[in-house]
Amino acid sequence: MTASELRALARGLKLSMRAFTSTGSPATSSTLGALFRAPGISDSEREPTLDRLAGFVEAAIKVLPARGRLPDWLNRFGLQRPETHDEAERLAAQLRAFIYPGEIDSPAIDLPQRLRMLDGLIVSELKNSKYEGASVAAGGYVFVFVSPRFPARMLFTLGHELGHVVAHHSLQSAHLDLATTIGRFRNRAEGFADAFASAFLLPALAVGGSLQAIRQVIRANADQIGDIEILILARLYGVSFDVAARRCEDLELLPRGGAASLAQYIRDHHGNPEKRAEALGLPARERVHFDVVSPVLMKFVHQSISDGGTSPSWIADRLGTSIESIYETHASTSGRRATTH
Known part of the structure; x- marks a missing residue:
């Protein structure tokens, strides 16, 4: 073969x-x-x-x-x-x-x-x-x-x-x-x-301050925090509805069991929190970018390939990337020497 x-x-x-x-x-x-x-x-x-x-x-x-x-x-x-x-x-x-x-x-x-x-x-x-x-x-x-x-x-x-x-x-x-x-x-x-x-x-002070501002913007009158405030909080901080609700519960902004109750309510009536947020017309989530392979590591990969220490196919297989991707990033950083970080 x-x-x-x-x-x-x-x-x-x-x-x-x-x-x-x-x-x-x-x-x-x-x-x-x-x-x-x-x-x-x-x-x-x-x-x-x-x-x-x-x-x-x-x-x-x-x-x-x-x-x-x-x-x-x-x-x-x-x-x-x-x-x-x-x-x-x-x-x-x-x-x-x-x-x-x-x-x-x-x-x-x-x-x-x-x-x-x-x-x-x-x-x-x-x-x-x-x-x-x-x-x-x-x-x-x-x-x-x-x-x-x-x-x-x-x-x-x-x-x-x-x-x-x-x-x-x-x-x-x-x-x-x-x-x-x-x-x-x-x-x-x-x-x-x-x-x-x-x-x-979700730092404690940030959660408290953000929720206060959110409730003012949406003119929330209820004594207890609702699903809309938590949906906005979740999108603002890049976390899921469940994580944001659980954090509010841990900070005693929701009663014990309140996070699970709100999550179940959304799933029963709206399918899932993301569908609920979209139906409300909330701003889209800000993009969270993850690198397939750390750019810090790729600098040294490029240097090793240039020096003949490793082959593109060997490194691509072990890092779970493609030879094409290695060459593309190599070309985009050509002329620059890798430095320790």
Whole structure:
């Protein structure tokens, strides 16, 4: 079978070419694979995604500058108490102030772009996977992956993974998150990451101030916050209706159980929150852009290809992108040398 036929077969089966070849470093792949943890998920169930993630991280470490330790900025953060709701609020506010200095209450719709500026952090998409997100600490770098979904879902998943990173960055491990473990506010570790994401994307003061302004604009007279205010809040901050409503409930702006009741009402009478928002003529959501492969990483990919350290086909397979995409971005940045970030 030719290389092109293997590539077509791999694409059709949604597998990496690594599944059909012995190129690369089995020892490295095995080491990376051993890092991944997903409670209740067997090795056979998680293998396709693990294979792709291990291949991505292996290739990234090959082209990125060598590092002896994780980024120094991570040392600013860390759990001071058990994984409680209050601790999630504290850590979220701390990271907010670091990433959004002077504008800690602004919407974080540009969070994927802001994270490009953090040393040693690589954020990319996780294609063709049942997992919503993953975070990996390896080779002195932190890798965060988010699966292509509804943009509001992706933004919350990114916040969730950041919660794992800042709380557990001292652990040389990887974490895989299924849809059932994100946004459910269950068990300690996942509930903590959900609470962190909620607090980071919807800071308490911002929620209170925004709702007050929204109610003035729409001339709301009811004592209790309704679905329209929450729909506007969700679109303003780039999150889903469910996340915005749950945040309002946590901040005691809705009674306990109010978020679920409002969500059920919308589904019973309008299909889903997005249809309800469109029927009301609310402004469209602002676009949340996620990079298929981190531009920070791509700079070093281009440099490695130019220097002959890697081939376009090898790197494209492991990073889950196309040779054409590599050449296109290479051409758009030609003449520029990669610099450490």
